[in-house]
Amino acid sequence: MGILASKRAGVALAGLLVLGGLAVVAILMVTGRLPVPMRSGGPRPVIDAHMHMYQWNKYGDPPEPNLISHAVPEARTDEEAIDAYLAEMERHNIVLAVGSGELPTVGKWLDRAPGKFVGGIEFPRFTTPVYQRRTGYPELEELRALYESDRLGLMGEISAQYAGLAPDDPRLDPYFALAAELGIPVSFHSGFGPPMSPYRGDPDFRMRLGNPLLLEDVLVKYPHLRLYVAHGGYPYLEETIALMMQYQQVYVDISAIDWLMTRPDFHAYLERLIQARLGNRILFGTDQMVWPDAVGMAIDAVESADFLSENQKRAIFFDNAVDFFLLDADVLMGRESAAGPGGEVVRLIHAPIELRPRKPGAYEEVSVDLPLDGVTSAAIVVNGFDIDAVEETVMTVNGTEIPLPPEIVSDLQERIVTIELPQGLLKEGENTVGFLFAEAVGGTTGFAIHDLRILLRK
Numbered sequence: 001m002g003i004l005a006s007k008r009a010g011v012a013l014a015g016l017l018v019l020g021g022l023a024v025v026a027i028l029m030v031t032g033r034l035p036v037p038m039r040s041g042g043p044r045p046v047i048d049a050h051m052h053m054y055q056w057n058k059y060g061d062p063p064e065p066n067l068i069s070h071a072v073p074e075a076r077t078d079e080e081a082i083d084a085y086l087a088e089m090e091r092h093n094i095v096l097a098v099g100s101g102e103l104p105t106v107g108k109w110l111d112r113a114p115g116k117f118v119g120g121i122e123f124p125r126f127t128t129p130v131y132q133r134r135t136g137y138p139e140l141e142e143l144r145a146l147y148e149s150d151r152l153g154l155m156g157e158i159s160a161q162y163a164g165l166a167p168d169d170p171r172l173d174p175y176f177a178l179a180a181e182l183g184i185p186v187s188f189h190s191g192f193g194p195p196m197s198p199y200r201g202d203p204d205f206r207m208r209l210g211n212p213l214l215l216e217d218v219l220v221k222y223p224h225l226r227l228y229v230a231h232g233g234y235p236y237l238e239e240t241i242a243l244m245m246q247y248q249q250v251y252v253d254i255s256a257i258d259w260l261m262t263r264p265d266f267h268a269y270l271e272r273l274i275q276a277r278l279g280n281r282i283l284f285g286t287d288q289m290v291w292p293d294a295v296g297m298a299i300d301a302v303e304s305a306d307f308l309s310e311n312q313k314r315a316i317f318f319d320n321a322v323d324f325f326l327l328d329a330d331v332l333m334g335r336e337s338a339a340g341p342g343g344e345v346v347r348l349i350h351a352p353i354e355l356r357p358r359k360p361g362a363y364e365e366v367s368v369d370l371p372l373d374g375v376t377s378a379a380i381v382v383n384g385f386d387i388d389a390v391e392e393t394v395m396t397v398n399g400t401e402i403p404l405p406p407e408i409v410s411d412l413q414e415r416i417v418t419i420e421l422p423q424g425l426l427k428e429g430e431n432t433v434g435f436l437f438a439e440a441v442g443g444t445t446g447f448a449i450h451d452l453r454i455l456l457r458k
Contacts, residue, residue, distance in 0.1 A: 049322035050255035072273025118156025125162035133201035164204025183350025224351030255285030259297035342458035356446030365434035383451035
């Protein structure tokens with residue numbers, strides 16, 4: 001997707017651009033290679049993983065007041081609504097926002113603040129001004145083109161519940177298949193809707209369809225799908241925990257419940273997720289629609305949770321989203337990339353390379369186009385999972401075996417190692433990295449590579 005800087009050759013790239021001899025930190029998001037603002041001091045960084053890029057009059061003219069604060073939005077144009085949210089981003093140090101809406105309006109948000117947003121299209125059920133409820137399915141080839149050009153970077157929010165659909169409905173399957181193929185993250189609505197939804201324009205809405213456990217067959221069919229459950233799965237707390245404990249690729253966002261619920265109820269819900277040891281897969285979100293004051297309310301709800309450590313708050317606000325969306329944290333924070341001044345970090349995979357359970361002799365490889373102009377040295381960063389011995393795993397780069405160090409050995413754990421590559425091994429253009437399950441050490445059934453990237457230093 002376009003959140004991590006990307007050149008589409010089946011991979012995503014994050015990096016630095018050199019302009020006028022100066023290193024300019026950059027990231028390719030939804031509209032191209034874009035500079036990220038430098039920040040120092042101030043509040044902790046925040047990524048809003050669930051907001052909306054809506055029309056200012058989506059819910060009336062004048063807009064309805066915020067249900068909790070009763071404040072009436074001041075915006076009377078789409079541009080004013082965008083600027084109101086941008087002001088909240090500046091106020092609360094939101095370095096990136098991931099949102100959805102109708103495609104023409106999403107385009108307005110992306111174009112008004114390049115590099116600030118990652119966009120998606122909300123479907124199949126959505127509201128269009130003023131309070132008109134509609135159902136529509138985006139054309140798959142149009143979506144593919146939008147993702148491959150990095151114009152969009154999110155699938156959804158998929159609002160199946162409002163359309164009376166279970167997650168495994170055949171009408172949704174092609175979209176999950178596309179997201180899995182391209183490595184596009186999926187935001188899936190779960191849990192609840194506005195009170196009396198079946199009587200207020202969504203006759204097919206059913207609460208039971210918001211149970212996150214209904215996603216299980218989708219996850220089994222598409223094991224590499226990068227999916228996060230919206231709204232904490234509320235009120236299906238134990239079902240959400242069960243799903244996340246079984247399927248460790250699933251994340252959850254706490255949008256809407258962090259400002260619509262009473263503070264004690266929200267804290268109790270969040271604390272239960274923490275108690276279940278899921279704190280590293282909780283994403284902050286606001287579900288900001290047309291009420292910009294909801295942003296501060298949502299942030300304060302997490303900040304005021306005294307059962308959270310500072311590290312846990314940092315994870316919810318920022319670190320977990322960096323992991324899930326495959327972001328370059330250094331770039332987002334305006335720091336030097338891991339590749340150093342003028343260098344480039346090239347991510348080779350969106351989804352894990354699974355060589356488990358497999359038999360010895362199993363082999364997988366990925367290809368990537370590399371720009372080597374000005375590159376003086378290179379290294380490969382491997383995030384291996386359940387590698388029981390270095391004899392088990394053979395890694396090759398352009399056909400040359402690159403030994404893995406002993407530090408990557410683990411038992412059902414991830415280990416990250418950085419390996420320097422010999423000069424001249426990489427070439428301009430297409431390069432291949434392969435992994436062979438060479439030997440079943442101690443009866444092992446294989447391993448996985450959870451992340452793979454190349455550092456190009458200049």
